[in-house]
Amino acid sequence: MQRLNNLEKETLITNPDIRILHQKGVFFAGQLSGTAPPVRLVDSDIVLLALLCKGGSAATIVKQLHTGKASKYLPDAPSFDSITGRIRQLQQKQVLIPGAGISGTTAQGLADCADLPEIGNASRFRLSSNFALEPNPVGFSIWCAGSGKHHILSLELTLLLIAFSDGKTVAEIVSGQSQIGDKISRALGVSWLVHNKLLVRVDATPFIVRKQSQQVLAQKSDAPRWRDIKPDGRVPVYFAPHMPNHYPLALGMICAFITSYKCGALLDKYLLLPLTYLKPNDLLNGPYKKFGRGVWLFSNYMWSLDFNMQLSDVVKKHDSGNITIHGGPSTPSYAQSCADFMAQHPSVDIAVHGEGEVTSAEILEALCPPGSTSAHYNSQLLAGVDGLTFRNTGSGLDKLLRTNDRARVKALDDIPSPYTLGVFDVYDVPVDAAIIESTRGCPFGCTFCDWGSATKQKVRKFDLDRVKDEIEWIGKNSVHVLWIADANFGMYDRDIELAKWICHIKEQYGYPSEVVVNYTKNATKRLAEIIKVFTAGGIISQGIISIQTTDEVTLEIINRKNIKTEKYDELTQIFADEGLPLSTDLMIGLPGITVGAFDRDLQRYIDVDVDAKAYPTKLLPNSPMADPEYIKKYNIKVDENDFLISCNSYTESELKDMKLIYSYYVIADGYSVLRYVIRYLQWDHDIPALTFLHKLCDTIIRYPENYPSITWAMKHFSTDRIMPGGWNQFYNEIARFTNAAFGVQRNSAFYVVLRVNELVMPDDTMAYPATINLDHDFANYFCDHTTKSGCTAKSLTEYQEGAFTVDGPDQLANPDTDRSQYDNHQHFWELRSAIARNKSASRIKKEKSVTS
Template identity: 35%
Template sequence: MADISISPPVGEAPLAPTALCAVTITADGIGYVRDLLAPFTPLGWAELEVLAAFAAEEPAAPTAVIDAVAERTGAAKREVRQFIAKSRYAKRLATDERTPWRAVPDHDDLAAPAPSLADDQLLVLRLPITLRLADGTFEAIDHEGRRIAALRPIEVAVTALAIEPTTVPAVVAGAAAAGLGEIDEAGIRDLLGRLARAGLLRPARTASAGDEAPLGPSRQELVEQAFARHAEAQRQAEAEREAATGVRRTMVVPVTFDVGAPLALGLIVASAREHDGGRLQDDYWFRTDWVWRDQLLDELTDEPAVFLMSNYLWSHQRCLEVSRQVKERNPRHLTVHGGPDAPKYEGDAEAHLRDHPYVDVLVRGEGEATAVEVLDALVPVVRGTATLAEALADVPGVTFRDGDRIVRTEDRERIAVVDEIPSPYLLGLFDPFLGIPDLFVTIETNRGCPYGCTFCDWGSATTSRVRKFDLDRVYAELEWCGAAGVSSVGVADANFGMFERDIEIAEKVADVRRRTAAPHTFGVSYAKNTVRHLEHIIRTLAGAGIMAQGVLSLQTMDAGTLEVIHRSNIKTERYDGIAAQMRQAGLPLMIELMMGLPGQSVASFTDDLQHCIDREVPARINQTTVLVNSPMNDPAYRAEHEIETAYPVGPGVHAQITSTKTFTAEDHGHMESLRRSMIVYENFGMLRLASRYVRHETGRLEMDLYELVRTRTFAEPERWPALALLARFAYSTMAPPYSWSLVVADLRRFLVDEVGVADDAALDAVLRAQHALLPAQGREFPVAIEVDHDVTAWHAAMVAAKHDGHLHDWPDHVAPLRSHGPGVVTVDDPDRISEISVGLNGIHGSLGINWELDSPLSRARISSSQLVDFDQILPRHQVDA
């Protein structure tokens, strides 16, 4: 058992599990259902025995439970007492009246004999599994609200031994090794059979005949093998060159960490290699390992070298660590840092260099031309015939250290003709990535952004003229992607779709896809101030089987906030038009919002969310982070708007805004609750259909309903226990609290008692439809549910009214559900969302993933299985199971 530092008294009054005392089995192990940011605390056999004892029909006093559990499990009494105290503090246990859980019927198969499982069958749990405490046991309940398993505490502990693929004999041995000997081999075999019968334990992905291992190499292992071969080939080629010329060249090492073609560093290396007819290659050996591997540290640092780092918010700290390591190996190494997270403001740059003595040079702005000049100037430094200050004094766009002095040279003009930058794809510099599965790459079709939003720093290219790359070059790079079997192409343009030629580029991507089956996805940041070409682009890509989603980058629709962040959106009516077009075409669309912007308030943020609901478009809601080089980080701007952040703004720091002149830290917490409600109830559809019915019946806005659910269930979780678990933990767990049937039952009582909705056949119809639309593991599809009132026809009428411009007053133009005759709700799951997406936390909502099953009641969707790296999200044994 985990120890804690306190041992307070637990009292003698009998305790009972509260509505928040839900136990779940996930990839982490057995634990309480918890918030995404809360630490995981494992629950072992002893803790489970404690919970079961307090959940018994006649719960004992804490002292009796402590004594019994310690004797039975061998746990120390002090640790048992500490667990009880900690659970009381977390409101998992209480002396109040126990939660009035609704009794559920047993599944017909529950009493049937458990099947016998073969010893050589590889088995694995279907995760997550959420267990309800009732009468001293842990219940598993299916989608229809039937009990499919009732487990004793020790059985739950043994069950967790199948989180990873295993066999029956391995579980038997594991139980003995874990001190769970109270249950014998026959009991374990019976348990595993019962779990398999309930659908909680299933066959894992197995090897084909003749394979020695159950699984092939992982993607990471393939990457390691490919780049090990490439490193050896580079070594041999350089050794042959050195033998032929007698010249030992200085290595230039680009440092990146993602397993994808690093466009920024690729462009820099390509520029340096090709500069002046390849002159720099006389002095430099440009390594193209690309993916940093710690095992090469000795080889790469054996002699003085130049290390190039392109710093991003997510990679900056690792870049600094590599810099520290190489400078420790040899102070003569030179480290050159650039990229969007390398500080450009004078004060920030000076502080950064003083705080990180292992950073030699900071490059500001576009890096290609500056890096070429820096490398040219560093040749005598590497040879030991010049100092850094002597070499770089006349190179524009850099900041560097000269002893105790920080030197900042003049800014460099932006590159006027971007086609002068060589393409790393067409030079073959990214060929080492060939053969890597699920490869993602980035290309540019243009560079620059005419806007100056204060939160943004698009590669230091904001408020600049847009410069276009030649179409032939873009097409050639796309052909490379097709030939390489690239899974995902990301476009680094700030405003794709701004120009009519972007339609031609989309058509080229579609053509490549049809001929080569690549790429699978094409990710872009769409134009901010025009949607003229958006529908055409999305239709073209989707028609070729490319995962593409339209994104309307609004950030906010509040006029005051837009003014503060120096942004102007196009007229809302034009966005409404494209939303209607996309909806009619069955194409996925998302509105991009930001939470925590200066000028924002709880009220304006709520209005933004409601605007999305009115348009039937999901929202991607990003929390505002002050980027080190953004206008928002200008000291005068921060002072004017009283911006406070969770962490000091700096390179590699996720400095989320927590308060400004217009909202407090408490307001920020409130907005975060609203953000999560929007994601789970709307984007993932957990309460979406029911909320439309409430809007129609009572006039209550959807966001008001979601907020009422949150506040009331937080205040009185025992009244609606399943709904309370949903409100608190759905964003983190993305799984039903025990069973969606319990949630819907609670929701019915809530709507009737708290909202005033009539408890009639119309409510029954919409709640049955809402229940049918929610994914759950073990469900069988397709399903057709007969209802007394045609929910599908009513929903279609609502969407049609919104399409006709009645975004806000649609209830006045749609006949009530109860006026419709009988109907059928049809639902299917061809993408296996119920098997794949359940259990992925709400963060994936930012990627556009949702839970839309196939139904006339659903929106166009991107499913989690369409992610290029989806096999890296799930345990490998679950991908093809």
């Protein structure tokens, strides 16, 4: 009784700032601003929060839930202590706060749901992706873009709505939710929820589709697997691919060359185990257990190094007679760096520098010379193999010996193709992508780059027919993604021929569906021609201009002065004129860059309406940037993963600022969340986009609670592409912020801009195509400001009325876009319209706007 008397003195209210959110069948209460952590809710919590939406005595609420009218909504009668305990918990989490009762309007109840067509019992519905409940004095309020208004729901209608969660049939709800009204009223309530678009059909295409695996197995081959092979006294050679979903080209090339070396002479002494991916335990308990001590080949990249080192450590600890050979771009070539690397990784016996095919074959020859029947570590013979650093175990001091540099392979076709030779025929795990080379080498010498240690090198070509045969193998084996690992694809006319061949193979076999390439640094019209070919052939690909930065000081420091930025500007216009997709690559944290220079890079690409993808700068071990003298000159500091964190042009704090503003840029312009807002403010109010974004960023950091929807978007949208409560509230906050920060009023023009930006955001309660009539013709306004035709652009208020149409949430979910996209340069989010950015392999036909 005393506890109840204490509760009588308390008046509580559901915090009006919280929102009830839903994810994967679980409900949470929290503030979008993140000022308080989210709280997981159970069914009884929804009832409790609904009862306190208008405020009231805590004791009264406890009575209602324990034995009163509200108890019928709970599956099990809660105890007095459990109710009071939960109230205390919700108070601590600021979900419930002190507050007096307030009045409100009338809520939609079950009794109000009449005269609507019934919904089929087998129909399955779910909550909207943007679902969010907002406390209201008479229940909960919910915004629906499909109906274009807020709905205020009673407790019973709210419980009926949330019962659908991730997906239930009408029959399940009508028959199963017996605590809510009677069966007829439940059926009418469901009909009302569906009619007002608060429920979404489960069989409707969602506007968010998480990337699903497109992996397929290679065609079944009769070639022997490791299980079919018997030990025969030859030395086993183990190839160690680090991941299952790519054919490991580097290891495949080495395997192919070893096979053909001196007409197969090494095969008399070495048993090359079939190249396939196995998890470490499966590899050790399978092939290794069967064949025993041998030679292990690893290809080290930044993404495979940790895996390879762990496996290398295990096999050396198990049997020191195993010989481990490590090559690849993350095996350092600089003398001191290599010494440090081998000191840090004692399981590495031999480090290979440069191209590894010939070197690997000669190593095997040295390990098992004429007259020998087993592999032995012979320092004297290894010293005659170019391109190595190895442990001189014979000295007794375990010192390192470095041999002469390896000359590059002049005739690349001396290396057989692992695809056509059958190396990958028994890979036997599903794959996403296949990698090929049509050339090797790069004439440029960018300091941050290490293209197989082949920068500032003459470009060598593989035979064109060989490359075509590899592409055909990839198509025949139904591989979705073709990765062309050239440093400068598009440098030669034959690259256009290869693009046409890829499309021919896709037409014949249905694959590949996506091509990932590294385009030539000095941009040419060939790039536009290649993308035009891919687009016509239904290949997902886009032009990528690898600008890295336009800052003159930085370009000088990173040795890119010979790459003409004006060529990129010409190419940008060609792509725009042809309606082809284009993006640019930037780098965050290059030596020489400053916060201001990075801002100018982002602003430049906003001005020309080209999406920019920025990557953090990593110190690659064999790049010119990793030269100790270069590091000292520019005072380069890196983190534990070798990413630059400071240098002589920026501090650690300034680098964080650059990364933060880039994250805002990605949401604002990459995903188009503010694409039209920032351009209108720039064109009609002389507010540069980066000025707006910096002010927005500073405000959100200082006052997140003032703009909760904006805060949520800037923190979470890149990873969780939903907007709790819908986009309407977000753009209302943008209007309020813009007025407070820059004095821009929400007049007829700004209203049009906000409405357009809201409409291009996908919402699964909307029916598409959708057309709205606007006071000002925004499509023509946008085209006039982005065209190079020379017409004089006017302010938006000078344009007459016009319609605006969007289409295609299904295009965001079909296999031609986000579902199958391997490369993530393109942001498939903004709905299609006459002014949306060009995307690759789209089935949408954009209507051309006629400039007034």
